[in-house]
Amino acid sequence: MLTPSQKEQLLIRMLYKNLNPDGTLIIESYMYSPSLGRDFLPLYFNFRNGVISKLLGLRNDKSTQSDAQFLNVIRFLDSYLSLMSSRNFLNKVLDGDSPYLERIFDDSINPSTLREKDKTLTESPDLVSTEDLICNLIYLKTNHVKNDREYFTDLLIQKFEASKKLSGHYCITNNQSNITISKGSNNSASLRTYWMFSLLLLTSSIGVEGIRILSTLLKVNDLLCTIPLRQITEAIDPQKLAFTLAVETLIVGDIQKKILAKYETN
Amino acid sequence: MKLINIGMVATETSRSLIYLQSLLVSDLIPSHVLLLLDDKDELRPGQLPNSKLVRKFLISNGLNHDVLKTGSINHQSVINYLRTPGLPEVFIYSGYGGEILGKEILSLEKKFLHVHGGYLPQFKGSTTFYYSILQENFIGYSAIFLNERIDSGQILFRKKFPVPASSVDFDHTEDPKMRAKILIELLHEYNKNMLWNETEIENTKTPYYYIIHPVLKNLAILYCSDTRVEN
Numbered sequence: 327m328l329t330p331s332q333k334e335q336l337l338i339r340m341l342y343k344n345l346n347p348d349g350t351l352i353i354e355s356y357m358y359s360p361s362l363g364r365d366f367l368p369l370y371f372n373f374r375n376g377v378i379s380k381l382l383g384l385r386n387d388k389s390t391q392s393d394a395q396f397l398n399v400i401r402f403l404d405s406y407l408s409l410m411s412s413r414n415f416l417n418k419v420l421d422g423d424s425p426y427l428e429r430i431f432d433d434s435i436n437p438s439t440l441r442e443k444d445k446t447l448t449e450s451p452d453l454v455s456t457e458d459l460i461c462n463l464i465y466l467k468t469n470h471v472k473n474d475r476e477y478f479t480d481l482l483i484q485k486f487e488a489s490k491k492l493s494g495h496y497c498i499t500n501n502q503s504n505i506t507i508s509k510g511s512n513n514s515a516s517l518r519t520y521w522m523f524s525l526l527l528l529t530s531s532i533g534v535e536g537i538r539i540l541s542t543l544l545k546v547n548d549l550l551c552t553i554p555l556r557q558i559t560e561a562i563d564p565q566k567l568a569f570t571l572a573v574e575t576l577i578v579g580d581i582q583k584k585i586l587a588k589y590e591t592n
Numbered sequence: 593m594k595l596i597n598i599g600m601v602a603t604e605t606s607r608s609l610i611y612l613q614s615l616l617v618s619d620l621i622p623s624h625v626l627l628l629l630d631d632k633d634e635l636r637p638g639q640l641p642n643s644k645l646v647r648k649f650l651i652s653n654g655l656n657h658d659v660l661k662t663g664s665i666n667h668q669s670v671i672n673y674l675r676t677p678g679l680p681e682v683f684i685y686s687g688y689g690g691e692i693l694g695k696e697i698l699s700l701e702k703k704f705l706h707v708h709g710g711y712l713p714q715f716k717g718s719t720t721f722y723y724s725i726l727q728e729n730f731i732g733y734s735a736i737f738l739n740e741r742i743d744s745g746q747i748l749f750r751k752k753f754p755v756p757a758s759s760v761d762f763d764h765t766e767d768p769k770m771r772a773k774i775l776i777e778l779l780h781e782y783n784k785n786m787l788w789n790e791t792e793i794e795n796t797k798t799p800y801y802y803i804i805h806p807v808l809k810n811l812a813i814l815y816c817s818d819t820r821v822e823n
Contacts, residue, residue, distance in 0.1 A: 366810040480799055487802040537726050537808060544805040578807060585726060585815050 374575050377551045381564040384555060395464045396566055399525045402468035406532050453497050453510045457519040460526050467529045479526060481507045483542050492519060517561035520550060524570050531577055534584060540577060547574055599624040599680035601687055604646050606764040608686040612649055614772035620779050623680050624656050630663025666694040674700050685738060693738050704738040707771040711750055716743040717801035721767055722812040725755050733774045742800060746790045749778045755816045
């Protein structure tokens with residue numbers, strides 16, 4: 327019988343090559359990853375839940391700070407999460423016994439903060455900060471604003487999938503209605519930007535139709551989970567990162583149930 | 593029967609080996625095979641651990657072939673080679689995964705016939721085999737002539753299949769076998785009137801799928817297994 331720690335190590339070896347000297351992981355190609363049958367999914371859930379527990383042990387003062395894009399994503403996902411009867415679980419992730427989600431819905435949303443970042447692309451279409459671009463895309467998506475920018479999410483996914491990295495800035499070129507983005511700076515995106523990217527992908531990862539995006543979300547979150555906790559919690563509120571990971575596990579669990587149900591009815 | 597004016601670009605991969613075995617069994621012999629041998633230490637995507645099987649197969653079956661020591665279809669030696677007069681106009685393409693054909697090779701007067709592991713245009717990109725199991729409860733394959741964009745060439749033939757059993761090795765066995773089936777069916781059709789049936793299906797403007805995350809891949813395999821048990 328494997329201990330939880332041995333199971334976590336097994337999962338890490340399956341997904342990644344080995345550890346860097348600083349304790350972070352070197353991600354191996356996802357190509358031809360092994361099939362490990364029924365043992366694999368419980369290992370995944372164990373691994374993510376282990377990270378969530380550690381993050382919740384590191385709550386800090388930032389947890390109470392308002393974060394417009396985060397709140398937008400929670401609001402956007404609420405009907406889906408309620409359907410899965412998961413609000414109690416998420417309340418626990420976010421604030422122990424206190425109904426954090428209810429507080430968000432009742433008091434915390436300031437409409438002016440939710441509208442911020444809507445200017446990013448129109449004001450400076452050539453060179454954009456990746457974080458601003460992602461904030462803008464989250465705003466548009468979660469507020470159901472009709473726009474022609476959904477394509478940008480795919481362009482960011484393309485960039486991330488090619489190198490497993492995001493640049494701090496991107497140049498946007500609109501050439502004969504063919505929009506492309508290219509690296510706008512040599513600086514890597516901040517850890518917070520990766521987390522924002524994870525939030526953006528969460529909004530499109532729901533259900534069987536979101537599986538394409540979910541695959542990239544899992545990779546982004548793999549990256550976030552491989553960074554030493556002290557380092558990552560300096561950049562991202564641990565509670566909010568824990569929430570993002572918890573919703574990811576709920577989405578995977580939901581797909582697992584839906585696929586099973588589909589096959590049972592066939 | 594020798595395939596007239598159809599050659600094959602092969603590599604030391606399970607896909608190339610299964611293509612060649614299937615072509616031979618179906619009496620469809622490529623008029624010429626170009627084998628690309630990668631001399632790097634690390635295994636390339638799809639490369640067989642014991643990677644001399646394709647060459648042995650070519651020799652033992654007396655197939656007309658040449659060998660180039662590069663793993664890249666875009667290498668100058670390949671481009672120079674394909675300029676040789678008298679080579680076929682169409683090559684069945686079975687190169688290493690993860691490489692797209694560059695401008696120079698596409699500018700040659702050759703066509704590269706590829707069987708993609710997804711039902712086009714919906715499932716474009718990598719490991720679409722697993723995505724379509726999860727999303728649609730089927731697997732699909734499409735034969736195309738390669739162009740400068742990934743999986744966006746003219747569709748020649750496409751077909752859906754029920755999900756296979758998970759007990760088999762999808763990547764190295766089941767997937768290449770299904771691709772070979774499509775290839776053989778297409779070539780038999782071509783042989784009837786020596787024409788490629790280029791469909792009118794629009795094959796652009798659909799999003800790409802990237803290599804599936806192992807969590808989702810295992811979900812797909814798991815539920816194939818459940819289906820097979822229930823059936």
